[in-house]
Amino acid sequence: MLIHPDKLKTLAERVLTLEADAVARLVARVDEGFVRACRLMLECQGRIVVLGIGKSGHIGGKIAATLASTGTPAFFVHPAEANHGDLGMITDRDVVLALSNSGESDEILTLLPLIKRQGVPLIALTGNPESTLAKAGDVHIDVSVPQEACPLGLAPTSSTTAQLAMGDALAVALLEARGFTAEDFARSHPGGRLGRRLLLLLDEVMHTGEQMPRSAPGDYLRDALLEMSRKGLGTTVVVDAGDRVLGVFTDGDLRRALDRQVDVHSARVAEVMTRECKTIAPGTLAAEALRMMQQHKINALPVVDPEGRLIGVLNMHDLLRAGVL
Numbered sequence: 503m504l505i506h507p508d509k510l511k512t513l514a515e516r517v518l519t520l521e522a523d524a525v526a527r528l529v530a531r532v533d534e535g536f537v538r539a540c541r542l543m544l545e546c547q548g549r550i551v552v553l554g555i556g557k558s559g560h561i562g563g564k565i566a567a568t569l570a571s572t573g574t575p576a577f578f579v580h581p582a583e584a585n586h587g588d589l590g591m592i593t594d595r596d597v598v599l600a601l602s603n604s605g606e607s608d609e610i611l612t613l614l615p616l617i618k619r620q621g622v623p624l625i626a627l628t629g630n631p632e633s634t635l636a637k638a639g640d641v642h643i644d645v646s647v648p649q650e651a652c653p654l655g656l657a658p659t660s661s662t663t664a665q666l667a668m669g670d671a672l673a674v675a676l677l678e679a680r681g682f683t684a685e686d687f688a689r690s691h692p693g694g695r696l697g698r699r700l701l702l703l704l705d706e707v708m709h710t711g712e713q714m715p716r717s718a719p720g721d722y723l724r725d726a727l728l729e730m731s732r733k734g735l736g737t738t739v740v741v742d743a744g745d746r747v748l749g750v751f752t753d754g755d756l757r758r759a760l761d762r763q764v765d766v767h768s769a770r771v772a773e774v775m776t777r778e779c780k781t782i783a784p785g786t787l788a789a790e791a792l793r794m795m796q797q798h799k800i801n802a803l804p805v806v807d808p809e810g811r812l813i814g815v816l817n818m819h820d821l822l823r824a825g826v827l
Contacts, residue, residue, distance in 0.1 A: 517651040517659065524647040524660040525667045531644045532671065539599075539625045539641045540675050543574060546623075548595030550576035553584070555609045557658040558601040558665060565599070565669030572673050573682040581609035589616060599625045603645075603661045605633020614638050627668060629661055643668060702788040707824045708805050708814035709735065716741050716812060719748055719772035723764070726751050726771040735817045737802040740775045745811045747804050749775040781806045784813060788826045791816055 543550055550569055554562030562578050569576035576599075579588050592598065598617055600610050605628035617624055618638070626639030629646040636642040645668050651659035715733035717726045717740050729738045730751070737752040751771050759766070759774040781804045782791055791803060795818055805814035 513653075520649065520651040521660050521663045524664045527647070528645065528664060528668055528671070531668075535641050535643055536671075536675075539643060539672065540679065542597050542623045542625060542641065543569075543599075543672070543676055544679055546574075546595070546597040548575075548593050548597070550574055550599055551592050551596050551622075552576060552578045552599045552601070553581050553610055553613070554578075554601035555581050555607045557662050558603060558607070561662050561665045561669065562599075562601045564666065565601075565673070568670060568673045569676070572677040573680045574673065574676045581607070581613060584613055585609065589613065592617070592620065592622060594620055594622060597623045597625065599627060600635060600639070601627045601665055602633070602635050603629040603658060603665070605630040605635040607635070610635060627665060629664070702824055702826060703784075704782065704786050704788045704791045704805065704816050705784050705814070707788060707820040708784075708816040709733070709820070710814045714812065714815045715739060716745075717751065717771050718742075719770065719775070721771045723751075723759070723766045723769045723771055723774060727756070727766065733815075735802055735815060737815070737817075738771075739804045739812055739815060740771055741812050747779070747781060747806055747810055747812050748772075749777040750779040750802070750804065751775040752800075752802070779804065781810075782816070783808075788821055788824060792818075792821050792826055795821075 550566070552562040552566040552569075554560075559578075559580060566576040566578040577591075579591055584591075602610055605626065611634055614624075614635070624639045624641075626635045626642045627645055628636045628642065629644070630636060631642060631644050631646070645661070645664040647660040647664050649655060650657065650661060713733065715729050715735050715738040717729050717738045719740055719742070726738050730736065730753075737750050739747055740749045740751060741747055749772075751774065755774050755776055759769070764774060780794065780798055780800060782794060784805055784807070795801065795803060801818045803816045804812055805816055807813050
């Protein structure tokens with residue numbers, strides 16, 4: 503059965519509008535209950551144990567993963583498995599976050615007496631404030647929605663989107679409260695591009711020793727060009743006798759010198775170099791070096807010690823090869 507493209511677009515727009523409205527309505531639900539939930543999780547000496555069944559279980563797994571990756575230790579337990587032994591994974595140092603749109607999921611309700619007997623704080627995240635789960639919780643967060651985006655009103659759509667958004671709100675609030683930093687985030691994301699951006703230091707990719715292009719201010723321009731060509735970084739760093747950086751001579755400086763008809767055989771590099779050049783300190787994240795280079799529209803950075811002495815040169819291509827860009 504073929505459906506007209508306009509009809510498909512209309513259906514998609516309806517879904518997105520309904521789900522956006524469901525999320526927007528959550529703003530008014532960020533109340534004292536939300537604050538108490540955050541405090542319970544911040545004071546937790548163990549881990550946040552997330553429970554959910556069906557589609558709420560899938561959302562619960564994602565919420566647990568987001569919490570764990572942003573400084574709040576958490577894991578997901580399937581309620582059916584908890585009824586058959588996995589409840590032993592919950593200790594009296596933990597906090598339980600239970601998700602159920604109806605608040606009447608049998609698999610979760612069966613666990614409530616055992617959770618209460620253990621004295622574990624319970625945060626209920628439901629779409630029904632009058633439900634059994636909502637009333638059993640030490641804290642209830644209301645994520646009810648006016649209607650599901652499913653035209654049959656059956657498939658969890660708007661309700662699961664609301665659960666997910668509120669879970670993100672909890673995770674980000676806790677992240678800020680803990681003072682969680684990009685470096686903290688990197689420690690739990692060491693792999694792939696994200697890990698490289700957050701963990702890689704420029705020291706690991708910069709050119710050092712004989713690989714560094716450098717010239718003296720009294721060098722002839724032609725010799726500076728040869729140094730640039732040999733080292734292949736599109737620049738040479740101009741240093742004094744103590745290796746302190748005085749400036750840089752780049753491809754751009756060369757073009758400007760040629761425009762002024764400067765004689766490359768008789769001119770000295772000090773006459774055409776950029777004196778107020780940007781530098782960066784060792785130990786800086788490569789991602790920060792990239793940000794600085796993009797901001798100032800430069801392709802290379804001298805790396806200097808606290809006394810301004812040259813210890814390395816970083817090129818944009820080094821960051822490309824390292825996967826930072």
